Amino acid sequence: MDELLQEFLTETGENLDTVDRELVRFEQDPNDRDILRNIFRLVHTVKGTCGFIGLPRLEALTHAAESVMGQFRDGATVKPIAVTAILETIDRIKDILAELAEKGQEPEGNDETLIGELLALADQARGEIAPAPPPPAPMDPVAAYLARHGQATAQSAAEDIVFRSAPSPQRGRDGRIEPGEQPVHAEESHGAARASGPATLRVNVDTIEHLMTMVSELVLTRNQLLEVSRRQEDPGLKAPLQRLSLITAELQDGVMKTRMQPIGNAWSKLPRIVRDLSGELGKRIELVTEGAETELDRQILDLIKDPLIHMVRNCADHAIELPADRRAAGKPEQGTIRLAAYHEGGSVTISVTDDGRGLDIERIRGKAIARGLTTEAELEKLSDAQIGRFIFQPGFSTAENVTAVSGRGVGMDVVKANVDSIGGTVDISSRPGLGTAITIKIPLTLAIISALIVVAGADRYAIPQTAVRELVRVKAGDDNRIEQINGAPVLRLRGRLLPIISLSELMGTPRAAAGEGFIVVTQIGERQFGILVDSVFHTEEIVVKPMSSKLRHIPLFSGNTILGDGAVVLIVDPNGVASLVGAALSNEAEAEPQASHDHVQNGERTTMLVFRTGAGGLQALPLSLVTRLEEVEAQAFERGGGRTLLHYRNRLVPVTAIADTQLRNQGIQPLVIVSDGDLTLALAVEAIVDIVEETFDLEMADPDERGVIGSAVIRGRTTDIVDLAHYLPTGGAGWLGAARGAVAAKRVLLVEPSDFLREMLSPVLKASGQNLTMIADFAAAAAAIAEESFATVLLDLDRDAEAAFAFAAACQEKPRGERPRLLGLTACATPDLHLRAAQAGLDDIVGKFDRRALLTELNAGGAEARHAA
């Protein structure tokens, strides 16, 4: 039999049962408008479904019943005779349904007498409420439309939920208070319902839940028995135990299956809907479905049913163009909507793809601003894909005309809300003129998840498989080894630095072996991090049980479960782990957009000198700070007064070893010569590795860490960036004194948004004796300058020249004596920039990496200031 008809029979049978029950209650209390509205809607839905599926006899009957109900709803008195007539109608409908179920088509017959009776009743009722103007039939244009065009199915799905959450029919019948009132009808109705429906049974989810618990208990008991028999070697016990084992496994499988249904059930009505829609809209649309057999938890199926229907309607209405337009665009006249479902790593992916016109990004942009969801400036930074996601915002519809099909302002946000509620994700991608793809990723089930069982310390934990990207085995001295940045472990993974969180450390248990184990690479949204565990067992399907209310406040765990061997195991919540590790990760996340911003804006490529230090690590220094690279005979070093000096170009230069590098006593010692004005310093390194020009993200180091600003991945390797400031003062105060004396400590304000450049410039400025204040943005700088007075302000012009000029203009307004000297800093000084800077009142522009010029400028400023004083 047609699957559609099959489902119709089940649903209608249930709907009728409910109507039956409600009607009797209604007769008891005719003034209860709520019950009346319920009944009316049910009858209406049945009618709509009948019309949609093409059952004229049924439709005529329900239509007549509906008009009577409509009168009641509008205020007519409910007479027992009317109730009886309607019940009779319902019985007739059931008879027809029973035959329909048997033969697959409507039986021949005549209902005119009954319909006449009903219509007479309706007339009578209408006479009674004569002044009541609105006729009942077109009560709600939307509902009426839906009833005509099959959307009634969606409505009935919604009622399904209501129906299921209501007391079950059995209980309703048993617990009925008025058995004497309409017993005949009640009995009949249930007999008929059983005959008309196919051989399925609705079972309360709680019942299945309980069954599942019991089965897992059975599994545990079996395991214990197996253990006992292994010890006792009793052959008489073995055979039955084996049988028990098999049966238990099958039982477990069976119970799991009761919850699962093929997703095809959710979209069986869609071909019909699309066909009807294409006729209505004058479009030619083909619906292609793939993977209808993909199984999904019933609970989830119910929740995505409506969103799916909605999305397909959307596609048909908005996305697919009219045949003429398609021809003009060089596409086949027939549009295609492709619906596909497949399993993917513990979740089900459903995609709805069309080959229509794609999202109108411009319109979404306009709408997003009009609705105040974002500002123009913010939109500028967003990619088209990000803008496309605005359609998931509540009340966001770009449809200009509200059509009957879709565009009523309840749209993709409802889809997203539904998917969110079951822990799924929705994404949309679109190519103008080529089509749109909406991808929904949902968990298979809410109750059973696939989890990776891991060991940390002495305990086992479960990590939901959905969050796990990959597993990496790490071993000290291996290629995959954990490296430390000031005690913070990281792993290099394909050119990325992956922060590592040790699970045993989080749990406060001692680790088995330091530096060895497995990294569970975890992804939360866009963020990736690794969870270090001692060992990994296997993946297991676990039954998620909620955490005790006393423990729910611990963000690390999302629930607990009982494993096959009876042990209680905690389910780690990767979100919680991420949030608990907190600052480090979230800072990084916040820094990220800014960092990528850097690249877009001016692609600050920096040439770095990379060298190896004694600790075996790599460190780097911007090449612009390096004067020369030298290789010197170790004998040339002169040691005195706890310092090592080198006679270099007629000067004595202090030699400082970087990090843990050991100064050599013999052989060749590679040196990096750094000079700063009069001051020259030789940094001893293990070996010079390379000079690279790269755009890189600097990850700031802990402020406590000495000698390193932060680290970055350079050519795929973690490299620390040397903090020159750390090495400069250790050279000794004496030789710095001269430089200091020349420029008595002045206050200098550096406004530089780039973390990297700020850190790079600061040692230079500090070493030259400036009293330096660093600020990342102009707003904060304006505040600082209002409070304190600075001799010189260094402004970054690369990131946001306009803001810098505006800031400069604001400084002009200060009284003459307090006005600081304004110096622009840029990596690339063009004549145009010079001109604009002069207009804005900047005193000069200096190259960012031209330290000599910068220091000269600063000194000049100092000299002027002294002259003025």
Place this chain on the structure above:
Amino acid sequence: MSALSPQDAASATAPGFGNSLDYVTIRVGDQLLGLPIGRVQDVFIANRITVVPRAPDEIVGLLNLRGRIVTAICLRRRLGRSVTLAPDAQGLIELTAIGIDHGGESYALIVDAVGEVVRLDRSTLEPLPVHLDRVWAALATGVHRLADELLVVLDLDAVLDLDLDTAA
């Protein structure tokens, strides 16, 4: 695992009925304590416990009690005494636990030892002495004078209400 059947005596437990009160007696250290029998679901030995990191001190961990996950609360710690869990050679610990339902959830109260069920005359129940330790005063409802010792009646709701303690 042994189980008491609380139903037999349940009819007599509701306070205010009759002149007698039934208790499951337990011991924490030397102190004899009484739990209203109507609240006790189970008495069992737990030997496998899952420790929950970052949990409040009083929570020993989670137990599997016939397929249900039960939160184990250490009565000793709850009463402000120190505990040392000494696992045996296989790393297992034998804990005497009392199963209790509270707010729709299952809990296990870990005690030192369980004694017998006693029926006591209401007239022997006295209010708590005023100078009792603050923690004890919050968790107990009264004291019964027995022939040779005192039985402190615990208020199970207060014992299981861990938040109350942190708020105080």
